[in-house]
Amino acid sequence: MNMDYLLKTAFINPFGENHREIKQIIEKFTTLLLEHIPITYYHEQSEDNYCPVLGEIPETGKPLSEILENLGKILKGSLNPYQPQYIGHMDSIPTLMSSLGEYISSSLNNNMLSFEMSPLFSKMEVQLIQHICQLFGLGKGAGGVMVSGGTLANIQALCIARNRAFPTKDMGLHSYSHQPVIFASDCAHTSLQKAAMILGLGSSAIIPVKTNQHAQMESNDLEEKIRECLLSEKKPFAIVATAGTTVTGNIDPLQEIANIAKKYNLWLHVDAAYGGSLVFSSTYKNRIFGIEQADSVTFNPQKWMYIAKTCAMVLFKDKNLLQDNFRISAPYMNETEFVNLGEISIQGTRHADILKFWLSLQHIGIEGYDALIDQSFDLASFFTREVKKRDFLELATEPETNIVCFRITPSNIASQNRDQWNLKLQKFLLQEEQIFLSLPIFKGSRWLRAVLLNPYTTKKLVENMFKKIDFFIMHNHSQI
Amino acid sequence: MNMDYLLKTAFINPFGENHREIKQIIEKFTTLLLEHIPITYYHEQSEDNYCPVLGEIPETGKPLSEILENLGKILKGSLNPYQPQYIGHMDSIPTLMSSLGEYISSSLNNNMLSFEMSPLFSKMEVQLIQHICQLFGLGKGAGGVMVSGGTLANIQALCIARNRAFPTKDMGLHSYSHQPVIFASDCAHTSLQKAAMILGLGSSAIIPVKTNQHAQMESNDLEEKIRECLLSEKKPFAIVATAGTTVTGNIDPLQEIANIAKKYNLWLHVDAAYGGSLVFSSTYKNRIFGIEQADSVTFNPQKWMYIAKTCAMVLFKDKNLLQDNFRISAPYMNETEFVNLGEISIQGTRHADILKFWLSLQHIGIEGYDALIDQSFDLASFFTREVKKRDFLELATEPETNIVCFRITPSNIASQNRDQWNLKLQKFLLQEEQIFLSLPIFKGSRWLRAVLLNPYTTKKLVENMFKKIDFFIMHNHSQI
Numbered sequence: 030m031n032m033d034y035l036l037k038t039a040f041i042n043p044f045g046e047n048h049r050e051i052k053q054i055i056e057k058f059t060t061l062l063l064e065h066i067p068i069t070y071y072h073e074q075s076e077d078n079y080c081p082v083l084g085e086i087p088e089t090g091k092p093l094s095e096i097l098e099n100l101g102k103i104l105k106g107s108l109n110p111y112q113p114q115y116i117g118h119m120d121s122i123p124t125l126m127s128s129l130g131e132y133i134s135s136s137l138n139n140n141m142l143s144f145e146m147s148p149l150f151s152k153m154e155v156q157l158i159q160h161i162c163q164l165f166g167l168g169k170g171a172g173g174v175m176v177s178g179g180t181l182a183n184i185q186a187l188c189i190a191r192n193r194a195f196p197t198k199d200m201g202l203h204s205y206s207h208q209p210v211i212f213a214s215d216c217a218h219t220s221l222q223k224a225a226m227i228l229g230l231g232s233s234a235i236i237p238v239k240t241n242q243h244a245q246m247e248s249n250d251l252e253e254k255i256r257e258c259l260l261s262e263k264k265p266f267a268i269v270a271t272a273g274t275t276v277t278g279n280i281d282p283l284q285e286i287a288n289i290a291k292k293y294n295l296w297l298h299v300d301a302a303y304g305g306s307l308v309f310s311s312t313y314k315n316r317i318f319g320i321e322q323a324d325s326v327t328f329n330p331q332k333w334m335y336i337a338k339t340c341a342m343v344l345f346k347d348k349n350l351l352q353d354n355f356r357i358s359a360p361y362m363n364e365t366e367f368v369n370l371g372e373i374s375i376q377g378t379r380h381a382d383i384l385k386f387w388l389s390l391q392h393i394g395i396e397g398y399d400a401l402i403d404q405s406f407d408l409a410s411f412f413t414r415e416v417k418k419r420d421f422l423e424l425a426t427e428p429e430t431n432i433v434c435f436r437i438t439p440s441n442i443a444s445q446n447r448d449q450w451n452l453k454l455q456k457f458l459l460q461e462e463q464i465f466l467s468l469p470i471f472k473g474s475r476w477l478r479a480v481l482l483n484p485y486t487t488k489k490l491v492e493n494m495f496k497k498i499d500f501f502i503m504h505n506h507s508q509i
Numbered sequence: 510m511n512m513d514y515l516l517k518t519a520f521i522n523p524f525g526e527n528h529r530e531i532k533q534i535i536e537k538f539t540t541l542l543l544e545h546i547p548i549t550y551y552h553e554q555s556e557d558n559y560c561p562v563l564g565e566i567p568e569t570g571k572p573l574s575e576i577l578e579n580l581g582k583i584l585k586g587s588l589n590p591y592q593p594q595y596i597g598h599m600d601s602i603p604t605l606m607s608s609l610g611e612y613i614s615s616s617l618n619n620n621m622l623s624f625e626m627s628p629l630f631s632k633m634e635v636q637l638i639q640h641i642c643q644l645f646g647l648g649k650g651a652g653g654v655m656v657s658g659g660t661l662a663n664i665q666a667l668c669i670a671r672n673r674a675f676p677t678k679d680m681g682l683h684s685y686s687h688q689p690v691i692f693a694s695d696c697a698h699t700s701l702q703k704a705a706m707i708l709g710l711g712s713s714a715i716i717p718v719k720t721n722q723h724a725q726m727e728s729n730d731l732e733e734k735i736r737e738c739l740l741s742e743k744k745p746f747a748i749v750a751t752a753g754t755t756v757t758g759n760i761d762p763l764q765e766i767a768n769i770a771k772k773y774n775l776w777l778h779v780d781a782a783y784g785g786s787l788v789f790s791s792t793y794k795n796r797i798f799g800i801e802q803a804d805s806v807t808f809n810p811q812k813w814m815y816i817a818k819t820c821a822m823v824l825f826k827d828k829n830l831l832q833d834n835f836r837i838s839a840p841y842m843n844e845t846e847f848v849n850l851g852e853i854s855i856q857g858t859r860h861a862d863i864l865k866f867w868l869s870l871q872h873i874g875i876e877g878y879d880a881l882i883d884q885s886f887d888l889a890s891f892f893t894r895e896v897k898k899r900d901f902l903e904l905a906t907e908p909e910t911n912i913v914c915f916r917i918t919p920s921n922i923a924s925q926n927r928d929q930w931n932l933k934l935q936k937f938l939l940q941e942e943q944i945f946l947s948l949p950i951f952k953g954s955r956w957l958r959a960v961l962l963n964p965y966t967t968k969k970l971v972e973n974m975f976k977k978i979d980f981f982i983m984h985n986h987s988q989i
Contacts, residue, residue, distance in 0.1 A: 038605070039873055040964070043547055045543070045547045052536070056536075059531075060532075062521075063521065063531065083629070083633040083636045084636025087870070089874045089875075099871070100868070109617070120619075120626055121618070123616060127615055128612055132542075133538060133580070135607055135612075136607075136608040147587070149563070188706075188707055199711050199713050200713060201688055201705075202709040203686070203710075206684060209681075223857075226677075228708070230683075337616075338860050339856075357706060357712060375707065378659060391562075391565075391579070392571065394568055396570070400512055467625075
């Protein structure tokens, strides 16, 4: 393959020489994408052999027509989150500004590692995060960084909490005779176990705290667990409260937990990956009151703010801790008054996720997000009422966000069979209506889970789904 | 803001209702981008006040015309890597397929967390990584995962090495009386100190090994350092060799280091974030021979393969270690025969970085990458010869990749002034020719660094640059 050909086709030409061709190619990609979105059904994803060249690296580059043909197959084999029947996961459809923002930011290919490599985006990130910190009420000394996903946000928050409680930044954890431990509810996200494992604390460092019937942390049990640890071989240093649990979307009593954290001088991290978006809702923001007392917060606009993934951040009440308890400086970077973001965040080279977020905020505004969240709550209330109408259905918890977890509860059968019947119902809804509910384990058994994020999901669709559930129960009545 | 308006404008409508408008919007974004690329000059990025609303979150969504106007300012304030004079960093221009791939994958918004949420992309990632493992010669049992950047790749590799050497996955590092340590050359990347800090080993766990005059690890000193540690309070468990150092692009003697790793039963990690791309070069792949003996490898197609960032991966000779020494399973995921990638990688929710990589490989092919790497080496040789022609210039090392590090060496002045004069020269080239060289610290002083990645950078441009350097020396002769 000769260089002339590559310089004409493989890149956007810096001198504008191939721009007409590139416009045509982009149009073709757009057409393919837009044609795909309305016609794909959820069940198609399970058929396997769409694209036979997934692992292939060809000797010679292929013509665009062949690539587009394969891309069509790839689209068909992928999950299509646009379908209003896809209501099983915290995976939202992305804003239009996300798609365009990623197109622009990947074309610019700036690097968030250093100010020199991303002069504008570095500033945009710092300023926008400062603004978000104010919305959360974290105070004037607050700040944070973007990271590629909520797991990394939790890792960085707990790393700084660990380094602050124990001087481990340079010397490490060996030679501590007691295990440093963290308290989190038994409904908290497993990324906490992963974080503890990576941080050298061991996954056993996450001490599970009991939850009440609504998946909220029991503050009495929290205090009891802390006292037990203080009497034993363990060294408590942090509490993680969850605002929006993964399975049922419930919110821990943040204010009570904050008081306990103060009493025992423990770091308070709030994992608001999901629920943090409520800060944009005039009606529901009071549900996360207490978050302003956190030492650190995980917040993922990639969920309820409809930003394409990844778009996540970790915020700190005292941004100086990023310098004092985390920063590893890099001698190959130019000195600058502006702190290079790569030195104070878990990643080094990083994509400018901030642009798609900024564009979406500009396009939709606070009012728009307020309306989207309101509509989402309305649908969840409607959904919840439909569950409550039926005595053969049971709610896992009383919903506090837009997630509703429920199951059919045939009265006289063993719990093992109950799981089986809920699996059957899940498959039935997928087959008959292409409606996808997920089937998570919650407190030991399977539940059907609806995450009512898609703004195109209607009450009509929910109504039809419950009619199908009624039909399923009627039809299987004798066996259940 | 009412919902009808949002449903018509904020998302790609699942029923195709706004597709015509969306095509028009995408065309406007494309025009703005393509008009921007050729006309921006490097120096413009330093002017500050281009976009006054970087940290703003408006109450009401703004009209598209206003957003586009601000986006124009954002483009102007950003780094423009397309300029052939931008030769200072490992930041390449992205392939056209990267921009389009990101546009498509962010629109699909699939989640690499689980197979259910990314049925096709999960398979694509596993299969393509398997193929890459074979190219590196890692054997049939090899496998890996993509991660958002090389730092995360290094963290995950060293985490698994740590968990394998010490049973720390569940129980953590406390109560070990000796510090586990890792050997790496004094020219290795600072992400290793960051990794050691995060992993609870402490940044002091990276034991620096001396390098020779070409920034390559001295294997004699490595063995000496290992023996010293074995006699002291430290517990060696891993060696990190670098294939493509950050400042000068040099390559450690992989074969020799592999032998030492075997002799002392230490994990061998090769940080081939930069140099790994040589596996695609028929002429230069022998420069990384020995990499096939690594236990783990970091490889970033986001650098010399021109994939938009982030695009990085960590590979393991024994992929079962991902299960045995890393996996944290998530109960909220559906059981599947396919391992959910979020359970075996450092991130959970993750963007499908694999699509842009796959598309670029399909479009450019092995031959195309071979040609790009050849051209890049040619330019580096030409550049190096120009340095060697001039007795007032000095090379930092003999280049082994496409990075050339050099400086002016006025003979009779103190090293502090030498740094100052090189800074002056850097600024002069930026001002006069908009040529950007970076100015890293290497072995205690400042050097000018050229990373000859941009395929549109010509010998003519390099020639002109050296003429300007000659002019600078002539002009300042009396003072230097």
